[in-house]
Amino acid sequence: MNGHMTIGVLSARTGVRVKALREYTDLGLIHTLGRSAAGYRLYTDDALWCVRFIGELRGLGLTIAEICQLTDDAVDSGDGAVGARLAELLERSRQRLHRRISDAQQILDRIDDFTSIHRARWAADDVCWTEVRADARRGLDSAPGGRPYRHRHRTRRILGKADSHEHRLHSRRRFRHDRTSRP
Incomplete structure (x- = not known):
């Protein structure tokens, strides 16, 4: 070549x-x-x-x-x-690069703040994710005041795979039943 x-x-x-x-x-x-x-x-x-x-x-x-x-x-x-x-x-x-460093520093500061606020709960093994998940399943935001979710797609994500699978299965059965029962 x-x-x-x-x-x-x-x-x-x-x-x-x-x-x-x-x-x-x-x-x-x-x-x-x-x-x-x-x-x-x-x-x-x-x-x-x-x-x-x-x-x-x-x-x-x-x-x-x-x-x-x-x-x-x-x-x-x-x-x-x-x-x-x-x-x-x-x-x-x-x-x-200076902007990225500044943004990263802000995230590090937020991590430090979060850690200092919750350190005592972590030491006592008192992290209550179950409360947050229970609020989410009820359709409430985890923020104070428990605002309802604004978007339907957010509540769909909360359903587990088994829940959504059963829902789809039930819908298919109902659809088949409706088709077969028509004259």
Whole structure:
């Protein structure tokens, strides 16, 4: 194959799934030489560099859409210089990561609050999930005041498999009975 790689070989050498490589090719992030006589996509060693660079940018938090925009900017500029745009995209990635860290910290704080509130009950093995389930079976919310459920589908989830199976079975019997009793 004259030093050219198929997509399977490229996948093996880079560790990137074939499906992802096809997507990169379709998006124009990796260029092919065309197809072999058997119909396989053919790549040069330049594709190795491209795949590794895409992986590095993904590792820095850039999305595929941002990487596509970056390559489009490189082509549009003519000289391939996209340093300022890359710095802007990396800053955007940094801000996204800070938001995720902040969201995760809020969840950790809620876990700490919940733990401190309920620690005494756990120590006494006094976790009463049965009360919550009993309220749910009666159609009451576990919140103070016991509000009724607003959506029918929420009460269906409360029924056990056996309950819903018996309900369906009963409905089928009634349907058959209605069909056979018609004149």
